[in-house]
Structures are given as structure tokens and as C-alpha cells.
Amino acid sequence: xxxAVAGILFCLVAAGATAAREFTTLKGHGGPVMGISVNPRTxxxxxxxFDNSVGLWRSRSPRWLEGHAAAVNTVLFASPGRVLSAADxxxxxxxxxxxxxxxxxxxxxxxxVALDLSPDGRWIASASWDGTIGLWPAKxxxxxxxxxxxxxxxxxxxxxxPDGQGLYxxxxxxxxxxxxxxxxxxxxxxxxxxxxxINCFVLAPDMGWIAYGAxxxxxxxxxxxTGALVQDFTLDRRPILALAHHPETRRLAVxxxxxxxxxxxxARWRIxxxxxxxxxxxxxxxxxxxxxxxxxxxxxxxxxYAWPVGMLDQYEPAGKETRGFLRDPDEMPNGxxxxxRKCSICHALTPxxxxxxxxxxxxxxxxxxxxxxxxSYSGTLTGSDIIWSDETIDALFELGPDxxxxxxxxxxxxxxxxxxxxxxxxxxxxxxxxxxx
Ligand code: HEC
Numbered sequence: 001x002x003x004a005v006a007g008i009l010f011c012l013v014a015a016g017a018t019a020a021r022e023f024t025t026l027k028g029h030g031g032p033v034m035g036i037s038v039n040p041r042t043x044x045x046x047x048x049x050f051d052n053s054v055g056l057w058r059s060r061s062p063r064w065l066e067g068h069a070a071a072v073n074t075v076l077f078a079s080p081g082r083v084l085s086a087a088d089x090x091x092x093x094x095x096x097x098x099x100x101x102x103x104x105x106x107x108x109x110x111x112x113v114a115l116d117l118s119p120d121g122r123w124i125a126s127a128s129w130d131g132t133i134g135l136w137p138a139k140x141x142x143x144x145x146x147x148x149x150x151x152x153x154x155x156x157x158x159x160x161x162p163d164g165q166g167l168y169x170x171x172x173x174x175x176x177x178x179x180x181x182x183x184x185x186x187x188x189x190x191x192x193x194x195x196x197x198i199n200c201f202v203l204a205p206d207m208g209w210i211a212y213g214a215x216x217x218x219x220x221x222x223x224x225x226t227g228a229l230v231q232d233f234t235l236d237r238r239p240i241l242a243l244a245h246h247p248e249t250r251r252l253a254v255x256x257x258x259x260x261x262x263x264x265x266x267a268r269w270r271i272x273x274x275x276x277x278x279x280x281x282x283x284x285x286x287x288x289x290x291x292x293x294x295x296x297x298x299x300x301x302x303x304x305y306a307w308p309v310g311m312l313d314q315y316e317p318a319g320k321e322t323r324g325f326l327r328d329p330d331e332m333p334n335g336x337x338x339x340x341r342k343c344s345i346c347h348a349l350t351p352x353x354x355x356x357x358x359x360x361x362x363x364x365x366x367x368x369x370x371x372x373x374x375x376s377y378s379g380t381l382t383g384s385d386i387i388w389s390d391e392t393i394d395a396l397f398e399l400g401p402d403x404x405x406x407x408x409x410x411x412x413x414x415x416x417x418x419x420x421x422x423x424x425x426x427x428x429x430x431x432x433x434x435x436x437x
Contacts, residue, residue, distance in 0.1 A: 021293065023315060024306040028062050029055055033298025035074035036287040037083075043290050046083055047304050048072035054085050056097070067093050067102050073113045079121055082139070086112035092126050094139055105136045107145055114157045114200075119164040129154040133169050133179070148179055150188045157200045162207060168224075170198035176212060176227075192227040194218055202245040202252070204266070211252055211264075213240025219254055219262070221269070231269045233262065242286040242297075249292035251309065255283025259317060261297060263309065275312040277305065279319025335427030338420055342413065349431050358410065364388050364432040369405070380407035393428065394421050 031050030038045050047055040047062075054065040054075050070088035078084050083095045092105040092112055110130030117124055122141050126134035132147040133155050153173035160167050167179045167186075174195050179188040196216035203210050209230050211221045217238030221231040233254070242255035251272070252264040259278030264271055277283055281300030288295055289306075296306045305318045332340060346358035352372050353360075359372040367388050370381035384405060386392050398421065401410035415421050 021308040021311075023308070023318075024294075025318075026055070026057050026062070026296075026304040026306070027302075029053070029302045029304075031071070031302055032281075032284065032300050033302070033304045034072065034284050035085075036285040036296050036298050036304060037075045037077050038287040038289055038296065039077040040290050041080070044077075045287070045296060045304070045306075046075045046077060047298060048075040048085055048087075048285070049302070051302075052087070054083065054095075056083070065093075065095055065102075067095075067104075070111075073111065074115055076115045076117065078117045078124075078138070084115050084117065084124060086115050086126055090128070090130075092124065092134070092136065094124070096139075103139060105134070105145065107147065108132065108134055110154070114155075116159050116167075118160045119162060123160075125158040125160060125167055127155040127158040127169060131155060131171075133158055133167070135167075135181075148186055148188070150177055150179070151175065153197070156198060159201065159203050162203070162205050168201065168203060168210065170201050170212060172197035172215075174198060174214075176201060176210065176222075178224075190227075191224070192222055194220070199239055199241055200243045202243045204245070205247050209266075211243060211245070211254075213243055213254060213256075215239045217256070221266075233264060233271065235262070241282050241284050244286035244288055244295070246288040246292035249288075249309075251288065251292055253286045253288070253295055255286045255297060255299075257282040259283055259299065261286065261295065261312070263295075263312065273309075273312045275307075275315070276317045277307070279317040281319075333423070333427070334420065335423035335425070336431075338415070338424040339427055339431070342415070342424075351434075361428060361432045363434050364393075365390075365429055378407060378409045380405050381409075390425050390429075393425050397421055397424075 029049040029051050033047050033049050035048030045057045050071040052068050054072055055062040068087035068089050072085050072087045074086050076084045081097045086092045088111040090108045094103040108128040108130050110128045112126050112128045114127040122138055124136040124138050131151055132149045135146045137143040151171040151173050153171050155169055155171050157170040166181055170176050174197055175193045176191045176198055177188045178191050179186045196214045198212050198214050201210055201212035207224050209221050210224045213219050217234055219233040219240050222229055237256040237258045239257045244253045250267040252266050254262040261275050261277040263273040277297050278299045283297050283299050285298035293309055294306045295309050296304055298304045348360040349362055351362050353374050359375040369384040369386040370377045396404045397415040400412055400414040401408050402412045
């Protein structure tokens with residue numbers, strides 16, 4: 001079951017242009033995150049989860065799209081106000097976000113794992129483990145769905161050619177095929193046959209190349225017509241499970257079964273960064289923010305993560321109990337470690353506003369309790385005459401907020417060691433001082 005925005009929300013950043021460049025967790029799903037799509041216009045993030053739902057992330061709480069009867073594998077922002085999803089229940093759903101109306105596209109006989117929308121918006125393509133590609137007239141279009149069955153095994157990924165005249169597909173049969181779409185049907189040919197199953201691929205919008213990832217770890221870039229090898233980034237990690245491309249920044253992200261995200265610079269064809277994203281388990285889903293500066297990833301955890309691309313290698317792997325610290329807390333001075341472990345999840349040290357659950361501690365010393373502008377405190381704190389100082393902060397954590405300021409929204413928590421409290425206060429004194437950011 002999914003707990004509605006369970007636990008502590010920390011730095012849950014509103015999607016969009018103003019999003020802070022910091023590690024972010026999208027929390028609320030009740031199972032692994034299998035698919036991610038980022039709306040290229042608004043930056044809104046959609047997640048597909050094992051818990052049968054699609055999450056649409058807004059500033060504080062997600063909107064849940066419920067309609068699939070099994071794990072949702074993939075999600076795609078289609079046109080404004082529409083989202084497509086596909087699942088283990090063999091169905092594709094076309095969601096109208098304004099009206100809540102959902103249109104089920106049924107006909108596949110196996111789970112559906114990937115989707116694309118034609119450049120003119122008239123056709124939806126679906127990849128299914130039944131070995132076929134579904135071609136569905138999109139909402140408002142007439143006609144019957146067609147199923148292309150040229151592959152010899154599960155179809156794992158699909159993408160329309162940017163000119164809309166053709167469709168590429170990848171399969172567990174080890175091939176990528178190009179299907180020329182005509183009125184009479186389609187004919188297809190093999191672009192590459194690499195022996196091991198293809199899991200995913202992306203097309204450069206100028207059709208300069210196709211990058212693919214495969215079961216055996218193959219991470220290759222090929223010519224889209226001849227299939228000739230352009231670049232080979234294969235490492236010793238397998239399988240490759242997710243790819244994302246951001247054409248403007250020329251970043252190609254590759255996610256694998258070992259939890260790594262490799263960032264390739266496609267302008268110079270070199271590995272720009274290689275980053276262990278997940279503490280445990282694979283990277284199943286990847287997506288870039290519209291400006292390409294944040295990378296979203298999903299895997300075994302019931303949350304999606306996002307990192308600022310420019311700072312990737314400074315983070316330790318995310319996962320249960322991690323908060324994506326910039327540095328290893330074990331190497332921090334005690335006071336800073338106390339803060340990072342016990343407070344940073346809810347409190348910023350920077351000037352307001354902050355999206356964390358608690359008020360920013362910027363300028364804390366000498367401040368009257370309950371006075372950060374724009375933060376909505378409990379009545380206990382607004383009405384309090386506590387002035388925050390070494391003594392009052394010490395008392396807050398010696399006694400615990402539940403005793404020192406009963407009725408406050410602050411969670412019960414005590415710091416038993418006087419030394420730890422002293423170190424924390426010393427750290428806070430410096431780190432919260434105005435001008436110290
Ligand atoms: C789970 C979230 C959470 C954690 C963890 C947490 N706090 Fe808080 N804190 C809050 C909330 C929420 C408030 C506002 C309480 C209210 O309005 O009643 C608060 C209020 C405060 C205030 C009063 C601020 C003001 O403007 O009056 C101080 C000081 C403070 N916290 C310090 C800390 C320190 C130091 C730690 C770590 C040892 C910590 N908190 C850990 C959530 C948290």
C-alpha cells in the first residue's frame with residue numbers, strides 16, 4: 001500500500017524552472033519506480049510504479065492516476081494535458097488530466113513496457129512482451145489499431161523517427177528494427193543485430209545516431225541507417241536498463257543493473273561522469289529536467305530521486321536511510337554530523353523561503369521563536385517568548401521538543417549526550433549566522 005506522502009518530506013522541490021538545484025526525493029509511491037517522464041514545457045515529473053499507479057508530482061503532494069490493474073512500467077507526457085501509461089495488465093491508458101477521463105487501449109497479449117507518440121501527435125506506439133508493436137490512433141483520430149509483429153521475441157522499446165515516416169523498435173531478439181510506415185502496412189528491416197536482447201534505445205532528434213543498451217551490458221552508439229558502430233561505451237556492468245537524452249546540453253544518461261548512472265557528453269563522445277546513484281538495486285528509469293540540469297532516476301526504492309547533474313559525483317548513493325549528503329557524514333566534525341543526521345532533513349540554513357518541513361534556522365541565534373516570515377508555525381511557537389540561544393537550544397534537545405515546547409509540530413527527539421548538544425550548537429552558531437551560507 002502507498003502511504004500518502006509518508007514520513008518526512010524533505011526538500012520536495014516543485015517541478016519547474018524555479019526548482020532548487022539540490023538533491024530531491026519524490027516520495028509517496030508504495031513500490032519501485034519503473035518509469036519517469038518529465039514534461040518538457042513545465043518540468044512536471046510523472047512516475048510509473050509497481051504499485052499500479054502513476055504519480056504526477058506537484059509542489060507538495062502528488063496526484064495519483066489510478067486505473068491500471070498491475071504494475072505500471074512506463075509513462076509519457078503526450079500533448080498538453082495528456083499522459084500515456086502502460087502496464088503489466090497489457091493495457092495502455094490515455095489520461096486526460098483536465099477531465100480525469102481515461103481511455104484504455106487494449107489488444108496486447110503481454111505486458112506493455114514502452115510508449116512513444118508520433119511527431120504529429122496522431123499515433124501512439126507501444127512495445128509489448130507479446131512480441132508486437134501496437135500502433136494506436138491517438139485521441140481524436142479515427143482508425144483501428146495495428147500490430148506489427150516482425151520481431152521474434154518481446155519488444156522492449158519503441159520510438160518514432162523524427163520525420164514521422166518510420167518507427168524504430170528494440171527487442172529481446174537482439175535487434176533494432178526500422179519500420180517504414182505506409183498506408184498499406186509496413187515493411188521493416190534490421191538496423192543492428194547484436195546477439196543479446198536490446199533493453200532500451202534513444203534517437204538523436206537530428207538522426208545523427210541511435211544509442212542502445214542491452215542485456216549483456218552493451219552500451220553502443222550506431223548510425224541510424226547503416227547500423228555502423230559510432231561509439232562503444234560498454235563497461236563491465238549489465239544489464240543496461242535505462243537511457244535518457246537531453247539534446248540541448250548534449251547529455252546522454254545510461255542507467256544499469258548495478259545502480260550506476262553514466263553521463264556521456266555526446267558533443268565529444270566521452271564519459272563526463274560516472275556516478276553510483278542507487279545504494280542497492282538497478283536504475284530502471286531516467287529523465288532530465290527541461291534544462292537538462294537535473295537527472296531523475298527510479299529503481300527498487302519506492303521513491304524517485306533527482307540530482308543536480310553538475311554535482312553528481314559529490315553525492316553518495318541514494319537509498320533507504322540516505323539523504324544524499326554532499327559529503328560522507330562519518331568524515332564531518334561531530335557538530336556538523338549531528339546537524340546533517342538529525343536536523344538537515346527538515347531544516348535549511350539558508351535565508352527563507354525553504355521547502356523543508358521545518359523553518360530555516362538561518363539567523364537562529366537571538367531570534368524569537370516562531371518568527372521566520374512565511375513559515376506557518378504551530379500556535380505554540382508563534383505565541384512563545386523563547387529567544388533561541390545556546391541555553392534554549394540545549395534545553396530543547398535535552399528535554400525534547402515534546403517537553404520543552406509541548407504542542408509544537410517538531411518531532412519528539414532528544415540528544416542525550418551534553419557533548420553532542422554542545423558540538424551541534426557550536427556548528428549551528430557558525431552555520432546559521434547571516435552571511436554564512
Ligand atoms: C522531522 C522534522 C524535523 C527535524 C528532524 C528537526 N526539526 Fe526542528 N522543527 C521542525 C518543525 C516542523 C518546526 C516548527 C515547529 C512548530 O511550528 O511548532 C521546528 C522548529 C525548530 C526550531 C524553532 C525554530 C523557530 O523559528 O522558532 C528550532 C530551533 C529547531 N527546530 C531546531 C532543530 C534542530 C537543531 C534539529 C536537529 C537536532 C531539528 N530541529 C530537527 C521539524 C524538525
